[in-house]
Amino acid sequence: MGLESHSGGEVSPLVRPTRAVVDTEALAENLREIRRVAPGRPVLGVVKADAYGHGATLVGPALEAAGIDWLGVALVEEGIELRERGVRVPVLVLDGAFGSDCSVLFEYELTPVVYRLEQLDALAASAGRLGRRPRAHLKVDSGMGRLGVLPEDVPAFARAARERGVEFEGVCSHFANADQGDEPSVRLQGERFDAAVAQVRAAGHAPTWLHLANSAAALELPWAHGTLLRPGLMLYGYVPAERLRGRVSLRPALRWITEILQVKRLPKGSPVSYGGRFVTSRPSVLATLAVGYADGYRRGFSGKVSVLVRGRRAPVVGVITMDLCVADVTDVPGASVGDEVVLLGRQGGAEIPVGELARAGDTIDYEVLCGISSRVPRVAAA
Numbered sequence: 001m002g003l004e005s006h007s008g009g010e011v012s013p014l015v016r017p018t019r020a021v022v023d024t025e026a027l028a029e030n031l032r033e034i035r036r037v038a039p040g041r042p043v044l045g046v047v048k049a050d051a052y053g054h055g056a057t058l059v060g061p062a063l064e065a066a067g068i069d070w071l072g073v074a075l076v077e078e079g080i081e082l083r084e085r086g087v088r089v090p091v092l093v094l095d096g097a098f099g100s101d102c103s104v105l106f107e108y109e110l111t112p113v114v115y116r117l118e119q120l121d122a123l124a125a126s127a128g129r130l131g132r133r134p135r136a137h138l139k140v141d142s143g144m145g146r147l148g149v150l151p152e153d154v155p156a157f158a159r160a161a162r163e164r165g166v167e168f169e170g171v172c173s174h175f176a177n178a179d180q181g182d183e184p185s186v187r188l189q190g191e192r193f194d195a196a197v198a199q200v201r202a203a204g205h206a207p208t209w210l211h212l213a214n215s216a217a218a219l220e221l222p223w224a225h226g227t228l229l230r231p232g233l234m235l236y237g238y239v240p241a242e243r244l245r246g247r248v249s250l251r252p253a254l255r256w257i258t259e260i261l262q263v264k265r266l267p268k269g270s271p272v273s274y275g276g277r278f279v280t281s282r283p284s285v286l287a288t289l290a291v292g293y294a295d296g297y298r299r300g301f302s303g304k305v306s307v308l309v310r311g312r313r314a315p316v317v318g319v320i321t322m323d324l325c326v327a328d329v330t331d332v333p334g335a336s337v338g339d340e341v342v343l344l345g346r347q348g349g350a351e352i353p354v355g356e357l358a359r360a361g362d363t364i365d366y367e368v369l370c371g372i373s374s375r376v377p378r379v380a381a382a
């Protein structure tokens, strides 16, 4: 049928109708919108976790074509996947998880973030063997309490890098509360970051890339823009906090769809799915859908979410099972086998926003998106 899956770098024919359809034009529009709200700054697009579930091998090349300046991944493996798809822009590895032989970084032209002395040793040794220049971005822990060199250790770490010939071409940090806006803990992280940059310079580095602005900071905190923005969520078309919705015009790039596999009429009083926790309260028309929790349509959504069929909402009833679930289409005239069913995104004038699934699953938009499992093929919108 001419459709290709972009999951895991594989291309295979699509048979099951469940898929995540990604509109690469929306990605390009969202990038333009980020450049509008935060003008004059290069953008590093975060495409970790298979591009927030959108498919990195689809999103990476699309963002490159749209003029993105950098891409950011969590893992070395994710960086390799981008290079194997022909991505040429600089790629930053955000988690810095690499071992004593890091020649793979040079082989695939991946720039790591660093925060431990052993990483400096490894970079210097591999670069020496390969006749290359060891370069990295220093990660500073300015208050997130997770990854990074603590502020008081920055001067010694920067000197240690110089001694080993490792050049900090970037300095970065990560906000813990940027979605809360301009509040004291966010300010404090910014001040610590600025101090760290000064110390890195004093140690003899000349970092070009100063970055700590995730989506929320890119949108709201101009003082935190540094010389490179580092948004993820906004690129995919979502705001990092509800209160920011009016400030920016973004379009969700992903539609998660499936089809009706079977339609049946059941009398009032019929139990549905494991445990019979849902019992029809009227003569009902039920549609069995080709999606379940193994696809990331979480069991915890059971009884709390709806899908779109023929432009109307239909509640998911009974427990969501591994491969299948059931929607009540009694109020959707004409619902038939083969109808497109939208789990997330738009159909006609109706929409299931990601926040609706996040609330149902007692989680956040990010986790719903990257929870769409690798069993779901990612395809480019026609």
Ligand SMILES: *Cc1c(COP(=O)(O)O)cnc(C)c1O
Residues within 6 Å of the ligand: 046, 048, 094, 174, 213, 214, 215, 216, 230, 231, 232, 233, 234, 240
């Ligand atoms: C995920 C991540 C981002 C992007 O955050 P968004 O809130 O999606 O914009 C930026 N920087 C780092 C280090 C990250 O891990």
